[in-house]
Structure formats: C-alpha cells, structure tokens
Amino acid sequence: MISASAPGKVILFGEHAVVHGYKAAAIPLPAIRATSSIGNRYYSLGTHIVAPMIDLDADYADLADSHPLKFTIDLFYARHPHVALSPITISIESQIPISSGMGSGAAVTASLLRSLFQFHKIDFSPQILSELVHEVEKIHHGTPSGIDNTVVCFEQPVIFKKNQPLQTFSITGEAILVIANSGHTTPTHETVAYVRQKLVDQPQTVTSIFTAIEETCLEGVQALQSSNFPFAGMSMRKNHQLLRDLGVSDPVLDRLVDTAIKAGAWGAKLSGGGRGGIIIALCSPEKEDFVGSSLENAGGVQIMTTPIATDHGSIN
Numbered sequence: 001m002i003s004a005s006a007p008g009k010v011i012l013f014g015e016h017a018v019v020h021g022y023k024a025a026a027i028p029l030p031a032i033r034a035t036s037s038i039g040n041r042y043y044s045l046g047t048h049i050v051a052p053m054i055d056l057d058a059d060y061a062d063l064a065d066s067h068p069l070k071f072t073i074d075l076f077y078a079r080h081p082h083v084a085l086s087p088i089t090i091s092i093e094s095q096i097p098i099s100s101g102m103g104s105g106a107a108v109t110a111s112l113l114r115s116l117f118q119f120h121k122i123d124f125s126p127q128i129l130s131e132l133v134h135e136v137e138k139i140h141h142g143t144p145s146g147i148d149n150t151v152v153c154f155e156q157p158v159i160f161k162k163n164q165p166l167q168t169f170s171i172t173g174e175a176i177l178v179i180a181n182s183g184h185t186t187p188t189h190e191t192v193a194y195v196r197q198k199l200v201d202q203p204q205t206v207t208s209i210f211t212a213i214e215e216t217c218l219e220g221v222q223a224l225q226s227s228n229f230p231f232a233g234m235s236m237r238k239n240h241q242l243l244r245d246l247g248v249s250d251p252v253l254d255r256l257v258d259t260a261i262k263a264g265a266w267g268a269k270l271s272g273g274g275r276g277g278i279i280i281a282l283c284s285p286e287k288e289d290f291v292g293s294s295l296e297n298a299g300g301v302q303i304m305t306t307p308i309a310t311d312h313g314s315i316n
C-alpha cells in the first residue's frame with residue numbers, strides 16, 4: 001500500500017486579481033490534508049475508487065471522462081504510456097472542507113498524483129506535479145490562475161504571479177490565523193466569470209481595484225515578514241473592502257469579517273473565490289479563543305485556527 005498527501009491552503013491576499021496577472025500571496029496549511037492510498041487488487045479486474053468525502057465508491061470504468069478523479073488518472077497514464085493501469089484500489093480521504101476556498105480540489109488531485117508517481121516508482125518534482133494539478137484545476141475552475149496548485153504542490157508560502165518564477169517567503173512571530181466557513185458556497189468559476197465580465201464592462205474601475213489589491217498584497221506580505229501583524233491586519237481589511245468593491249463578497253462574509261474585527265482581530269477578509277466559502281482573521285494568541293467563539297456565535301462553521309508562522313504543523 002502506497003500513501004501520499006497534500007495540504008490545504010488559504011489565500012492571504014490577492015484572489016481574483018491574480019487571475020488577471022497581478023500578484024497574490026497564499027500559504028499552505030500543513031496540518032490539514034488530503035491523503036490518497038493505492039493498493040493492488042489481486043482478485044478482481046479494473047480499478048476501484050473510494051472517496052467518502054464526495055460519496056464515491058465506484059469502478060474507474062463507470063466514471064464519466066470529465067470526472068476530476070478519472071481525468072487525473074487518465075492524465076497521469078497519458079503522460080506515462082510505458083506504465084499500464086493495473087487493477088488497483090484508490091482510497092482518498094480529505095480533512096479539507098470542499099468548495100470552501102481552502103484548495104480541497106487541488107490537494108486531492110496532488111495527493112492522488114503523488115500516490116500514482118510513488119506506486120509506479122516514477123520520480124517527479126513539485127513543478128511537474130503542480131503543472132499536472134493545474135490541468136485538472138481547469139475542470140473545477142475554467143481559468144485557474146495557478147496559485148492553488150502552486151502552493152499545494154510546493155508546500156511553501158508563495159507570492160504568486162502568473163507565468164513568473166516561484167517566489168517564496170517566510171513568516172515568523174506569534175500570530176494566529178482563525179478560519180471560519182460561512183456554511184454556503186458559490187462555485188469559483190462563477191465569481192471568476194462575474195469579475196471577468198465586470199472587467200469588460202468597467203475596465204478602468206476594475207483595473208484600479210486590481211492594482212490596489214496588488215499593492216495591498218505586497219505591503220501585507222512585507223508586514224507579515226517583519227512580524228508587523230497589526231499592519232498586516234490593516235492590509236487584510238483593505239483587501240476585503242476591495243473585494244467588496246469588486247462584488248465578490250456577500251452579507252454573511254461581511255458580517256463574519258466585522259465580527260472578527262470587533263472581537264479584537266487585527267484584520268480579516270474573505271479568502272478564495274468569495275460569495276461563500278471562508279473568511280480568515282489574523283489575531284494575537286490571547287484573542288484566538290474569543291475571535292473563534294465570536295465567529296461561531298455569528299454563524300461561522302468549522303472554525304479552525306493555526307499559527308501563521310511558517311515553521312508550524314498543527315491546526316485546531
């Protein structure tokens with residue numbers, strides 16, 4: 001039996017603008033992961049896939065070609081024509097909430113590909129893995145920027161810009177990221193399509209929002225690198241306001257962001273595609289419990305907390 005995993009992620013700054021070539025920043029969540037295991041099937045023909053988090057227990061042959069898991073497997077074997085698809089059982093488990101902006105699709109794909117590479121004893125680099133995951137992300141999102149596959153496959157905080165070499169950064173110091181799920185979701189390709197149309201309709205307005213988002217991203221990352229968390233929190237607030245101006249927030253996300261700030265967080269913003277999914281809040285360890293319980297009282301679900309420093313491994 002071979003097992004491999006990949007982490008979830010959160011976007012700290014710059015979602016949506018990143019699709020149009022601006023810089024964005026994201027961090028992996030090392031302690032919240034998707035895991036794929038592969039074992040040989042000796043007594044039956046064909047490959048079987050079990051993925052409880054999406055209620056899947058099916059033969060590979062019965063899945064539609066466009067199913068992301070079948071697409072991933074087909075992509076792998078098309079790239080490696082010298083290895084045969086032998087009868088195997090693939091089991092996939094994920095701790096990452098689905099369709100919430102935490103990279104669950106990219107992490108599941110990355111873990112599946114990692115396990116296939118290992119099962120067939122084929123060497124691979126994070127770059128190769130990331131390119132393959134990007135191909136699969138196109139099924140989920142249409143025109144993904146590439147930030148999700150990059151952060152999930154390289155497992156490092158990244159400042160990402162399309163078609164540019166990878167830039168990583170590190171964060172030290174005592175600060176906590178509180179993650180709250182709004183409990184509802186809008187497919188990312190819908191909000192991305194909305195923003196694309198708005199860029200056509202109002203090019204000047206939207207371009208100036210994108211430019212301001214990139215500036216906010218860069219000053220926010222600089223603040224995180226120098227442990228200036230109050231400043232980074234201000235950058236998060238600004239970024240959330242810019243995402244509101246863009247039209248991808250909603251009343252529930254705005255309420256959760258306000259709640260976190262009133263509870264003492266340095267800053268908070270929606271993270272991911274928006275109109276649902278998660279918000280992230282940055283606070284001191286002393287405020288962690290109060291920010292978390294306030295978010296829960298305000299209707300946030302699946303509250304998770306993690307140190308934002310990059311040398312950590314635990315999430316609560």
Ligand code: MEV
Pocket residue numbers: 011014015016017018019101141143144145146147148188192272273
């Ligand atoms: C999704 O995690 C982030 C978006 O910027 C889309 C993308 O980058 O592909 C909304």
